[in-house]
Amino acid sequence: MPTGTIVYFPVRGRCEAMRMLLADQGQSWKEEVVTKETWMQEQLKASCLYGQLAKFQDGDLSLYQSNAILRHLGHSLGLYGKDPREVALVDVVNDGAEDLRCKYGSLIYTNYEAGKEDYLKALPGHLKPFETLLSQNKVGQAFIVGDQISFADYNLLGLLLIHQVLAPSCLDAFPLLSAYVARLSARPKLKAFLAPPEHINLPINGNGKQ
CATH class of the missing domain: 1.20.1050.10 (Glutathione S-transferase Yfyf (Class Pi); Chain A, domain 2)
Known part of the structure; x- marks a missing residue:
């Protein structure tokens, strides 16, 4: 079963760390890609807690703020220190x-x-x-x-x-x-995630600069 769903733009951006974490830990997840056109229609933006993405849907738990999502994954997968x-x-x-x-x-x-x-x-x-x-x-x-x-x-x-x-x-x-x-x-699992052309060619930022 997927760990959750990442809702984000078609860039690496602030979701790259959570993707790397999930891939390296052998977890599956879904991606809900939000196009610029969809975002400009305002309905999705209005539904987001802070009016921005990233969003992570874990069952009935909707999480916003990329660092909060990382901490949640850290707690859930034992990646938050041992003491x-x-x-x-x-x-x-x-x-x-x-x-x-x-x-x-x-x-x-x-x-x-x-x-x-x-x-x-x-x-x-x-x-x-x-x-x-x-x-x-x-x-x-x-x-x-x-x-x-x-x-x-x-x-x-x-x-x-x-x-x-x-x-x-x-x-x-x-x-x-x-x-x-x-x-x-x-x-190994992280290397496999980073290597494919579809990842290499994914823009780092939303404005094309890098």
């Missing part, structure tokens, strides 16, 4: 990833041409905390927290992958992060 300390650290990582995602989104959707150079100059400072967190956990040879993958790993991995599209050399100065991306991307 209170790890839970807290997973939240630290995920909140840090959200901060960077918001900066990235602002660049992509509001200031791409004028702001890209400054964004890339500041990017190493935004990546360094994640390199530090990795170095503090099994010398960077495991996951971002503990010895089991968490929902924050998928969120961070997705964020790092799209930054490698924006700036292919952005991880060159961060050997632990670079190895982390390679290691997680090589997980």
Whole structure:
């Protein structure tokens, strides 16, 4: 039985982490693709709690906000740390990833041409905390927290992958992060999800910029 239904636009966007999580955990799910034309008709938008997508339908439970959906999947599938300390650290990582995602989104959707150079100059400072967190956990040879993958790993991995599209050399100065991306991307089920042309050709963002 499918784990749930992702309701979202035909882009990777904020649903990429949940798709990677579900695929890597061997879960099936449905996709309800929302076209621009459908969204502009306003009925669906009006039905959404905050007037925006993503939406995740899990039985009779309708969830909004991508990070809330990730936390729900984390709880449901045992991907939220093994004790209170790890839970807290997973939240630290995920909140840090959200901060960077918001900066990235602002660049992509509001200031791409004028702001890209400054964004890339500041990017190493935004990546360094994640390199530090990795170095503090099994010398960077495991996951971002503990010895089991968490929902924050998928969120961070997705964020790092799209930054490698924006700036292919952005991880060159961060050997632990670079190895982390390679290691997680090589997980068999995740690799199988990322490899098909239909995934590679799926736009990263809704405006075509990347």
